[in-house]
Amino acid sequence: MTRYIRHAAAFCALLLIALLVNATRIQLVQARSYDENPANRRHTIARYGQPRGDILVGGKPVTGSKDSGEQFRYERTYRNGPLYAPVTGFSSQVYGTNLLEGAEDDILAGTDPLLSPLPLWNDLTRARNPGGHVVTTLDPAAQEAAFAGLGDRRGAVAALEPSTGRILALVSTPSYNPEELSGTDSAVARAWTRLNQAANKPMLNRAVRQTYPPGSTFKVVTAAAALDAGVVEDLDEPTKSPAPYRLPGSSVRLTNEVEGCADASLRYAFTWSCNTVFAKLGVDVGVVRMRAGAAGFGFNERQLRIPFRVSPSTFDTRVDQAQLALSSIGQYNTRATPLQMAMVAGAVANNGSVRTPHLVERTTTDDGDTVSATGQRTLRQAMNPATAVQLRELMTDVVERGTGKNAAIPGATVGGKSGTAQHGIHNSGTPYAWFISWAKADDAMEPAVAVAVVVEDAEADRGDISGGGDAAPIARDVMEAVLTP
């Protein structure tokens, strides 16, 4: 019997070996694929197992964390949620993250290896670092001014510091409170459905994710291209342009909203926004140089991140002469985000060069030690510095005596350009009111702020919509908030 007992023992040993081999298979060999299975909730549990780091505006957190005591323990809270929603985005147990919450998630959630005291330390201890903080470049006063200025209207504001690219304000209205999406209960799902189905799209970040026809504000780009190309050499020389202007290769006759545009000088045309002059200028500059000029400001750039993605602004280059004429006055397929148009104003203010805009000043550990800082980023020359000087003169004229009087600030030099963009089939939509501008305090060396405002108000009477009337006062409030210490 001994022999058979040994056989049976060997069989039991085989069973043991099978268990050990199989345990090795699932715990080591296939562990990674099990870990990464999207249905495995461990990552999510770990992620919400500690308070998230904060997003700071003006040195104060605009976010917070509260302990829900549930499986996904810490829920995100927001101070002034709707005001900062276009910057913070949301952090939801159910729907994930977006905007800064998404782009800086590794830092905020504490998973970024840079947060650990020593390389590989966390791999060894399996510990998690406390969430780091994200310090934004925002100016709370400018942000509040923009938000209050837009009020109940639909629109967006982007403001930046021209010499550095630091974004000072990023507002989109109507907004929403991202706190509604924190947590896991059924109210979160209801809020998500409601916000996504709302006709006025409160979760759309209009400042960076929506492109609009820039209308007359694009004339800054056309003017820069024309001056750089030498098509116009003297701001006060007649431009030999007819009014109305028959678009080349078509029978469409372009007209103006104002008088005196026939053969007007660039200064007059810019100050009073003559469509005919700029349409002809664009054609005279030609598609190649217009494209290069627009690209210098950042149009057709598809990779811009601040650090979250910005929708590309477009200047269509496959156009005939008539389309080029319309493109040059910010119509046809020309589209821009408010941030892009703030970059245009900023280029003029910053001697013709554009700093890559950014929203994060630096990231820190929980203790406040800097993890990474945004240095001076790439500089792109949008126009000759001499051209920038001429354009500053033109833009200042707009505010001093043209369509932008509403943007004037006592004690500061302000340059601006208004726009009223047609859109919709046969331009049937309520036009968008645009205003882009920059401001320099009289005692300062450099313009401190460039801003773009767009107001899309479907409710308003079409005739009442104008860049100078609706958008310029908002731009002024934002610039004033920046200039006032």
Place this chain on the structure above:
Amino acid sequence: MLSPGTTAQADPPTPVVPLPRRRGIEFTLIVLAVLLSVYGYCDVGIARTGSVPPGAVGYGAGLGVLALLAHLAVRLRAPYADPLLLPIGVLLNGLGLVLIYRLDLETPDDPAAPTQLVWSTLGMGLFIAVMVLLRDHRVLQRYTYVSVVSALVLLVLPIFFPSVNGARIWVRVAGFSIQPGEFAKVLLAVFFAGYLAANRNALAYTGRRVWRLQLPTGRVLGPILAIWLLSVGVLVLERDLGTSLLFFGLFVILLYVATGRTGWIAVGLLLAVCGAVAVGWLEPHVHSRVEDWLHPFASIEAGLGPNQLAQSLFSFAAGGMLGTGLGLGHSILIGFAAKSDFILATAGEELGLAGLSAIFLLYGLLVERGYRAGLALRDPFGRLLAVGLASIVALQVFVIAGGVTGLIPLTGMAMPFLAQGGSSVVTNWIIVALLMRLSDSARDRSGTATAEGIEGVRGGATP
């Protein structure tokens, strides 16, 4: 040992030499087992709340006192018993309590550790009782038929009680749930061992020869086959598939060990395949278990979220080599069976492959010591009983551990000592007690259990 000339009957007589008792080693190991369990208990508390749990002293003292009482009983009544069996039981039981206590923290409304502690006390009490009352294992052979009747009664009993979670294996008495099938394991092992010891020669050498297979006569094979079919049939009715698989394996192993006929294994496997196919075909419950085994992530792909098995695999994977540490895993995601059938997932996640392998090796050692007692014993009943009891542990571990790790289809069964479940803990303590008694007889060369005295008792002539 497997040299050609060796046969089953050719075990050489062992000279009567006093063997070391090794009770000091047992004592040391028990102290280590208790300290290790208390350490785990404190570890859970520190990981979860940052402080030593308030019950640590009481828990340690309770487990320690029980273990020492058991040790004393062994010292007095089974001084030659294997010194490893009791410490392994204490360590596994202690670890089980730690794991259950740890899972209780996730389900504050449904604590299981206090009840488990009561059952463990009862189990170790029965261990002591067996040590004290059962002086010679051969007494059990007298109860071969009483055992089988009791086993069948216990197996049938749950049919008259409502089913729990799809299985009709529970009897509820005065607030306590008992799983009579667990106790039936031991009784059936006693029956198999007793019957086969008495009839093994008839089974091996009589009857017709069909091709290369020597069939025993129906008179000898009939009763045992009937008993076995009956128990498996009842278990299938009760949907206790793990236990039916266990009885099946136990039967085949003991039949093989008793007769040495490889043919029995072939027949057993054939029957197993037929049975499995039939049950898988007829039983939707089993069918779905097989489907889950083949495609553990099907429910995820169907958008229904991970099922228990998938959650269990996630748990093991999360543990990796060294585990997350006690108290820091998320095996509670498995759901309602986390403390019972799936307790190993918590061990795998929080102790890692290292800890899990250690636990497997503990079971392996337990089984090995059981087999060793079987080898050293001289009476066929004792040998078969030792092999049977050790095999019960081995098969239980394999069936449930293989199930929760996706090696074989999942069948509900309790992990010996580790899992929540009173009947299981009590039964396994009885199994360890019997193995202790058997190993004591095996190693005690002083008098009572000599080779000559036993072989002839029931098995007829010993060749």
